[in-house]
Amino acid sequence: MGNQRTAYGDTLVELGKKYGDIVACEADLGKSTMSCLFQEAYPERYFEMGIGEQNMVSFAAGLSFAGKVPFIHTFSAFLVGRAYEQIRVSICLGKKNVKVIGSSYGLSDYGDGATHQSFEDISLLRSLPNMTILTPVDAYETKKLTEAAYALEGPVYLRINRNDMPELYNGDEKIEIGKPVVMREGKDAVVFAHGIMVSKALEAAKLLYEKGIDVKVVNVNTIKAAGMESLKNYLGSAKAVIAAEEHTIFNGLGSLIEHELRGTDIPVELVGIEDRFGQSAENYDVLLVEYGLTAERIAGKITQMLK
Amino acid sequence: MEVKEKISYLEKMSKQIRRDIVQMIGPNNKGHIGGSCSMAEIISVLFFDEMNVRPVDPEWEGRDRFLFSKGHAALAQYAALAELGFFSKDEFKHLKTLGAMLQGHPETRTPGVEANTGSLGQGLSIACGMAASLKIDKKPNRIFCVMGDGEQAEGQLWEAAMSAANFSLDNLYAFIDKNRVQATGFVNDRYKTDPLDKKWEAFGWFVQEIDGHSVKEILAAVDRAKRETGRPKLIIADTIKGKGLSFAENKAAFHNGLMTEKEYTQALQELA
Incomplete structure (x- = not known):
């Protein structure tokens, strides 16, 4: 197991050591987002903006004008929801080089309930020109995508899960923005997934393999980026496609795949959060089950589709 | 320049800014006349006296930066930028047409415009970020930002306002x-924004x-602020909304108003 938040915080400190133009802004959740590590290391390059997300986003756009590269932090719900229009106008319209770190996305903040959970974030930001959207699958990929986000000139939205998650990489793989990663080969069906749902898809593939169904799992760590590779390249001989994501079924990975596969006769099913708000629960897994984000549901859908 | 001469020069330039605003919009077109004309003297003082800018090198590192948080008054800034030679006044006739350099609200595609503003409330935050960035680098450049009173x-x-005071952005x-x-x-029929001076003072600003x-008063206030x-x-x-155009003064209709041919001619006569 690994933790994306600490991987992120450590990576930002490492980047900060190498690159003096990195600055960080935080809206009073630094101990959750782990921007506190950057604060400790480089207090002079850290701006505690208080509980004022809108100001933080536009302020960061201002910081970027003089060549600074701001990484801005708070929970995804408050950053993308409350400051959507500031992200749209202050950052995306001018293609400002600001890295928007949406921490505790999805259901991962299980205890705090609906107000703090955020699974319409991709939906909102995917509609904005110039935006790049990344969802790492584990701690290693978090490190790699954080580095890649710095290297990319322009707005980036990086989603960070709150909880410990399985490590899916060995730690020497090359990770690139816009380049999906095949996590498991298979010829009968493909599951495209991001975040925790990649692990769920791998579990589903295992379940189905015992039944003689061979499932490919593709980690789509980039939902949006200039020049990203088409997911069509990953279909192979598949006769069924699943899009699995910890996100509303509206305008996320599912919509991306449906769009890419239009005109083909390959059936697509979505495993995502139906049209509901979140809620509190005793742990993350309970919520994932309640909202249908399970290996069993993925496996069930594939079995149905191949019948 | 003698103080008297300077004042009379800047007053002359204010009038020029208003004439350019009127001509940019032209007759029978809608444009943000009111809030652009109310700004003419401030724009004149900042652009033709106070700010360090280089029209031939808009991105010059040593420049002071100007942001219209009340972005709809962009026309006043366009007038000053063109007068200084950031771009040709020929651009005025393409204002708000497809592909134009001069958009309805400020965009960085226009030389001399520092940020995309016009969604009210965002400009001051951007200005604060710029000011903070210059502070980290210990640079002497200054940021000038104009807000509206409705925008309050x-x-x-x-x-x-609170974060600027917290970061001591002088x-x-x-x-x-x-x-x-x-x-x-x-x-003040909508929000009780007054007393603005006491509010901003309470928020930690020198007001x-x-x-x-x-x-004369603008020059003196800027000098005092510098200390x-x-x-x-x-x-x-x-200020007076629509200042300088008798038919438009204090009229909400001329926030984004249309001048008839007759009003247009009258405006140019009044500003002659």
Whole structure:
């Protein structure tokens, strides 16, 4: 197991050591987002903006004008929801080089309930020109995508899960923005997934393999980026496609795949959060089950589709 | 330049800015006349006297930066930028047409425009970020930012106000164009924004209130603000919406108004 938040915080400190133009802004959740590590290391390059997300986003756009590269932090719900229009106008319209770190996305903040959970974030930001959207699958990929986000000139939205998650990489793989990663080969069906749902898809593939169904799992760590590779390249001989994501079924990975596969006769099913708000629960897994984000549901859908 | 000569020059340039605003919009077209004309003296003082800018090198590192948080008054800035030679006045006739350099609200595609503003409330935050960035680098450049009084209803401004004071951004010079009229009526019929001076003082700013159409008072206020250190500065400029055009003064209809042929001719006569 690994933790994306600490991987992120450590990576930002490492980047900060190498690159003096990195600055960080935080809206009073630094101990959750782990921007506190950057604060400790480089207090002079850290701006505690208080509980004022809108100001933080536009302020960061201002910081970027003089060549600074701001990484801005708070929970995804408050950053993308409350400051959507500031992200749209202050950052995306001018293609400002600001890295928007949406921490505790999805259901991962299980205890705090609906107000703090955020699974319409991709939906909102995917509609904005110039935006790049990344969802790492584990701690290693978090490190790699954080580095890649710095290297990319322009707005980036990086989603960070709150909880410990399985490590899916060995730690020497090359990770690139816009380049999906095949996590498991298979010829009968493909599951495209991001975040925790990649692990769920791998579990589903295992379940189905015992039944003689061979499932490919593709980690789509980039939902949006200039020049990203088409997911069509990953279909192979598949006769069924699943899009699995910890996100509303509206305008996320599912919509991306449906769009890419239009005109083909390959059936697509979505495993995502139906049209509901979140809620509190005793742990993350309970919520994932309640909202249908399970290996069993993925496996069930594939079995149905191949019948 | 003697002080008297300077004042008379800047007054002349204010009139020129208003003429350019009127001509940019032209007859039978809608344009933000009211809030652009109320700003003419402040724009004149900043662009033709106070700010360090290089029209041939708009991105010059040593420049002072100007942001219209009340982005709809862009026409006043366009007039000053063209007068200084950032771009040709030929661009005026393409204002707000497809592909034009001069958009309805400020965009960085226009040489001399520093940020995309016009969604009210965001400009001051951007200005604060710029000011903070210059502070980290220990640079002497200053940031000038103009807000509207109707814009004071935007909560984001007050977030920015508090953070600017917290970060001691004394390289930030903000103005409020207090013309009392917003798009559909009087500001204080909507939000009790007054007393603005006490509010901003309470938020940690050095505040002055002046006649925004007196070049002399603007010059003096900016000079006084320069001597203040350790906190951001605000100049509340008492102004008249649509100033200089008798038919438009104090009229909400001319926030984004249309001049008839007759009014257009009258405007140019009054500004001659």
